[in-house]
Amino acid sequence: MSSKLQAVRGMHDILPDQTPLWRNVERILTAELEGSGFSEIRLPIVERTELFRRSIGEVTDIVEKEMYTFQDKSGESLTLRPEGTAGCVRACIEHGLLRAGQLRLWYLGPMFRHERPQKGRYRQFHQLGVEAYGMPGPDIDAELILLNRRWWRRLGVETELELQINSLGTLEERRAYRDDLVAYFTTYRDLLDPDSQRRLHTNPLRILDSKNPEMQGLIEGAPKLLDYLGEDSRAHFRRFTELLETAGVPYRVNPRLVRGLDYYCLTVFEWVTESLGAQGTVCAGGRYDTLVEQLGGRPTPAVGFALGMERLIALLEGSHLARREPPHFYLIRVGAEAERAGVRVAERLRERFPALRLQLHCGGGSFKSQFKKADRSGALYALIIGDEEAARGQVAVKPLRRPGEQQTLTWEELLRFVQSQRLLQGE
Ligand code: HAM
Numbered sequence: 001m002s003s004k005l006q007a008v009r010g011m012h013d014i015l016p017d018q019t020p021l022w023r024n025v026e027r028i029l030t031a032e033l034e035g036s037g038f039s040e041i042r043l044p045i046v047e048r049t050e051l052f053r054r055s056i057g058e059v060t061d062i063v064e065k066e067m068y069t070f071q072d073k074s075g076e077s078l079t080l081r082p083e084g085t086a087g088c089v090r091a092c093i094e095h096g097l098l099r100a101g102q103l104r105l106w107y108l109g110p111m112f113r114h115e116r117p118q119k120g121r122y123r124q125f126h127q128l129g130v131e132a133y134g135m136p137g138p139d140i141d142a143e144l145i146l147l148n149r150r151w152w153r154r155l156g157v158e159t160e161l162e163l164q165i166n167s168l169g170t171l172e173e174r175r176a177y178r179d180d181l182v183a184y185f186t187t188y189r190d191l192l193d194p195d196s197q198r199r200l201h202t203n204p205l206r207i208l209d210s211k212n213p214e215m216q217g218l219i220e221g222a223p224k225l226l227d228y229l230g231e232d233s234r235a236h237f238r239r240f241t242e243l244l245e246t247a248g249v250p251y252r253v254n255p256r257l258v259r260g261l262d263y264y265c266l267t268v269f270e271w272v273t274e275s276l277g278a279q280g281t282v283c284a285g286g287r288y289d290t291l292v293e294q295l296g297g298r299p300t301p302a303v304g305f306a307l308g309m310e311r312l313i314a315l316l317e318g319s320h321l322a323r324r325e326p327p328h329f330y331l332i333r334v335g336a337e338a339e340r341a342g343v344r345v346a347e348r349l350r351e352r353f354p355a356l357r358l359q360l361h362c363g364g365g366s367f368k369s370q371f372k373k374a375d376r377s378g379a380l381y382a383l384i385i386g387d388e389e390a391a392r393g394q395v396a397v398k399p400l401r402r403p404g405e406q407q408t409l410t411w412e413e414l415l416r417f418v419q420s421q422r423l424l425q426g427e
Pocket of ligand 1: 082084122124126129131260281283285305306307310
């Protein structure tokens with residue numbers, strides 16, 4: 001026997017009993033986005049490697065060790081996208097989308113990072129990303145947070161998520177801070193773990209992000225970036241928090257929130273839950289006012305975030321949104337004439353009632369075995385056609401999950417019956 005093939009480690013199938021939850025969640029999230037003035041953009045999964053190097057940053061974990069990079073047949077270095085912001089900016093510049101001034105976009109799809117897989121951390125995962133261009137003030141930062149809160153409310157997870165915020169200031173402010181931070185950690189160099197020692201001169205802000213318990217005391221005592229912000233950055237942050245307060249959104253300022261990608265400035269935020277263990281950041285983002293110019297576009301302020309779909313879905317396990325809608329009708333047909341009549345009845349019903357969920361039995365079998373399948377499908381009613389019904393132009397209707405007796409109906413009566421049952425929303 002040949003050996004069974006398995007999916008690549010960290011890359012998961014989303015099985016039929018999981019897809020109803022995914023689709024229901026996606027429907028709720030994207031309806032909210034479209035209703036708030038965001039348009040969908042669909043981006044390639046593969047981009048030139050250089051795009052990620054120039055945007056995410058050379059000395060980030062993602063670019064240093066997590067990218068799926070390969071040479072294609074023409075020798076070009078390509079990478080499976082580890083995130084969506086870089087590709088989105090590339091597309092906006094390439095197609096002149098930013099000429100109009102303001103733009104609000106969303107995208108949904110798989111991302112790839114070669115991380116060590118564990119619960120909530122995968123090598124292929126899905127992000128719903130949102131990006132807003134051309135708006136420099138904190139009003140749009142707050143608008144994104146309010147969009148997030150509407151999502152959590154609609155999904156019933158609002159109480160499980162804490163909003164953490166911080167400001168990373170401007171590049172110049174971060175430079176001054178960085179010097180002091182390096183000086184501080186250098187004093188305690190012997191206490192730094194190997195990861196932090198490595199980061200000391202490449203990306204010292206990321207030391208603040210360390211999860212190593214032995215490093216926590218040292219990190220607590222480090223200088224705080226918020227103390228290095230100039231008046232404009234402070235004002236931006238203050239107005240942002242005021243807007244959150246006006247809207248009644250609770251938040252916590254986390255001075256250690258630095259994010260793992262280089263393009264951020266000013267506002268950064270994460271929605272974090274305690275319910276998922278170590279991988280508790282469900283949704284994260286911030287401002288990236290210099291990235292568009294850095295990638296060759298005209299200077300354009302920008303802000304966005306990405307929601308980790310697997311983590312949100314994990315929070316929703318057991319939710320009513322996981323329910324698959326069973327068919328209204330399961331059509332049983334036994335006999336040559338009945339098979340043909342069954343197709344006619346099914347197609348006419350489907351055409352007449354586009355929202356009707358009707359499963360047509362295929363694969364033959366006795367009445368008994370077909371009834372079993374009808375029952376297993378969860379259908380509300382079985383429609384039954386034997387050769388006798390077929391000859392008379394009739395259909396028997398048997399309630400499976402509704403009160404009432406089996407009855408035999410003509411085509412006209414069946415139409416009236418379907419209508420009278422009020423099964424169909426929007427009919
Ligand atoms: P990020 O923080 O790298 O930001 O990822 C955003 C979210 O994606 C995380 O909070 C998490 O929920 C999810 N995520 C990341 N890596 C994994 C993984 N290996 N497995 C499962 N879920 C994961 C970005 O990607 C930025 N592009 C967000 C952004 C958009 N900033 C501005 N615009």
